[in-house]
Amino acid sequence: MRRWNGWGDETVSAVLPPRASGTLGSWVGPGTPPRDATPEEVLASVPPSRLGPEPALSLDPWERLLHARGQSLPDWIALRSGRVGTVPDAVAYPETGEDVAGLLAWARRKGARLIPYGGGTSVAGHVNPLPSQEPVVTVDLSRLSSLIALDETSRLATFGAGVKGPDLEAALRARGFTLGHFPQSFELSTLGGWIATRSSGQQSLGYGRIERLFAGGRVETPSGRLDLPAFPASAAGPDLRELVLGSEGRLGVITEGTVRVSPLPAREEVHGVFLPDLATAVAAVRELAAMRLPLSMLRLSTPEETRTTLVLAGHERLVKALERYLSFRGAREEKCLLLAGFSGSENLVRQTRRLALGALAMRGGVVAGKAFGREWHRNRFRAPYLRNSLWEAGWAVDTLETAAPWSRVPELLASVETSLREGLAGEGERVHAFTHFSHVYLDGSSLYTTYLFRLHADPEESLARWRKLKTAASAAIVAGGGTISHQHGVGTDHAPWLAAEKGELGVGALRSLFLFFDPEGLLNPGKLVS
Ligand SMILES: Cc1cc2nc3c(=O)[nH]c(=O)nc-3n(C[C@H](O)[C@H](O)[C@H](O)COP(=O)(O)OP(=O)(O)OC[C@H]3O[C@@H](n4cnc5c(N)ncnc54)[C@H](O)[C@@H]3O)c2cc1C
Structure with a gap:
């Protein structure tokens, strides 16, 4: 069953290695486990629906609560503290496109607002109902989920x-x-x-x-x-x-x-390669991108993220042995972990691997082999579960992301990380921030930054800390010439920075577009553009 106030399946958890807690504590200060609201407490705060019974709608308070928030840090703070705020008045579960068309017609008659809802994994406030005079219905699309056609030829x-x-x-x-x-x-x-x-x-x-x-x-x-x-x-x-x-x-x-x-590819491999420092590593991935090799992934961690990854990995003795080996091969304190993925036919994988690992070796890359890649592959959807364990230990974790041309990347990276690390200095709090280049292009790269700070005993203060950091980092992104989002979208959390990127004319064009398709503003009001 899905966790109602955190990430993922209730039966799955990610345990924080014992030494990791100590190290994280030394980086940002020891966490104090917060007291989370119980489901009963949160349910008690759900206001009555403003809609009457309708065959297509569920007015059940628990269903409405489960659709009230996504997965952003403010969403977590709201759910865990029990201060959820606005909740949809109903949830609809259409089973066909015609059901959806029917809901749209009903919304127009009733003056209701509709929020399309996929998995509710938004991390930018996309699915949260905003306070409004009109009733709000969340349209959960989980019943439109079948394979309708597969044209194997095309x-x-x-x-x-x-x-x-x-x-x-x-x-x-x-x-x-x-x-x-x-x-x-x-x-x-x-x-x-x-x-x-x-x-x-x-x-x-x-x-x-x-x-x-x-x-x-x-x-x-x-x-x-x-x-x-x-x-x-x-x-x-x-x-x-x-x-x-x-x-x-x-x-x-x-x-x-x-x-x-x-x-389906005949072969899939991910290799871990350590490069001696960030400048060399960035030059190496730019070179790989320019070679246009058919790689499936290039994911480069900065030295700080590499250190953090090794701490969070546990396996202390193995990591120590690895560190000794890498040091012997010249990859020391400033080393960067690059994960290079290959997928396709046996032949294609072999050839691409030879060319890519060869180019990396020329730059001083130390190939750590497939074990690293296998571990990453096994855990690639597990990392978000750590957010649950970190929260329970008293630490908040959030991520932000951008992309920019290569020429801007070094300064942008430095300014975003600095804005986070110094963001809470005024209140004597430290922030641990680290980044990886998650997607590499010919002309630039995305930057994906994770930051961790202590939760305050008062949820409003935790939210204020997040807001301070988010505002500072978003301002740094815009000033540094990055996009306000490479992959998470705009929602409400990134909307204040959209005009800096699109211009007023561009934002106006988007408004007109939405008005054309939705003249009465029935759909997801207040998101992306107001
Ligand atoms: C732990 C975690 C990891 C993540 N990793 C990634 C990642 O690697 N890459 C990435 O791109 N994102 C990532 N995200 C962000 C998020 O998963 C993506 O934005 C995802 O595309 C949202 O899909 P969803 O089905 O959950 O949409 P929802 O969160 O339900 O909705 C998001 C937006 O899409 C709209 N929408 C949803 N379905 C429809 C529909 N059928 N018709 C019209 N509008 C619709 C909603 O109205 C809303 O505005 C991550 C989020 C979390 C919590």
Whole structure:
């Protein structure tokens, strides 16, 4: 069963290695475990629904509570403290596109607002109802989840948009295919959510981000149905798929998505390579990107993240032995861990691996072998579970991400990390921040920063700490020429910085677009653009 106030399945937990707690404590100060509100306490704060009984709606307070928040740190603080605030008045579970069209017509008659909801894994406030005069219904798309068609010749698969990652991959795997889209939220996030937020997966270097995988689909909008045929390419004016990608539930409800799938690879490997320092490592990944090798992943950790990863890994004796070996090979304090992924036919993997590891060796890279990669692969969806354990130990963890051209990356990285590390100095608190380059492109890279700080006994103070850090880091991103989001989207949390990137004209164009499809503003009000 899904955790109601944290990440993932209740039966799964990630244990913090004993030494890790001590080290984290020495970095930011010892945590004080907070007292979390019980489900009963939180339920008691859910206001009565403003809607009467309707066959298509659940007014059940627990269902409404479960759909009130996503997975951002403010969402966690709200749920764990029991101060949830606004809760939807009802939840709908449409089973067909026609049901969705019916809900839109009902919302227009009633003046109600609708929030499309995939897996609720948003980390930017996308699915949270905002206070409003009008009743709000969350539209949970989990029942639109079947494989509708698989055109094996064209390698196109059409799914109901509410399908979750594991179900989508299982359906494809049974027919010898994969989508290859593996965001870290894979367990719970959905195809519709990926499209609506322009998501990126761990192997997007090889398979492409969702915008490359999304070939077409169907969207129910308040102004009617928008069908997007799947052409391999088209010069018939602007691509309407681009309007739907990143629309964050404002334009319509995606009911079906057609995606470009690939045959299951014969071989998948991930290798860990340690490079001597960040400048060398960045030069090496830029070189690999320029070589246009068919790699499935390049994930480069800064020295700080490499240190943190080794601390959190546990396995103390093994790590010490590894450190000795790396030091002997010249990779010391400033070493950076690079994970390089290869996937495809046996032959392709062998050739690509030879070229890529050869180029890395020329830069002083020490190949740590497949064991590192296997460990990463095994745990790649487990890392978010650590957030639960860290919270319970009294520490808050959040992440933020951006992307920028290579020429701006070093300064941007430094200014974002500094804004976080110094963000709470005024109140005598330390922040531990570390970054990896999660997606590498020919012209630049994404930067994915994790930061950890102590929870305050008062949840409002914890929220104020988060706000201070988020504001400082977002300002640093904008000032440093980065995008306000490489993969998490805008929601409410990034909206104040959107105009800095798109310009007032660009934001105005988005407003007009949403008004065209949704003249009465029924869908997800207040998100992306106000
Ligand atoms: C632990 C964790 C790890 C994460 N890792 C990644 C990662 O690696 N890469 C990445 O890109 N993101 C990541 N995210 C962020 C999040 O998972 C993505 O934004 C994801 O795409 C959201 O999908 P969802 O189905 O949960 O959408 P939701 O959170 O339910 O919704 C997100 C937005 O999309 C809209 N929406 C959802 N479904 C539809 C639909 N059918 N039609 C119209 N609008 C819709 C909603 O209205 C909302 O505005 C992570 C989040 C967490 C908590």
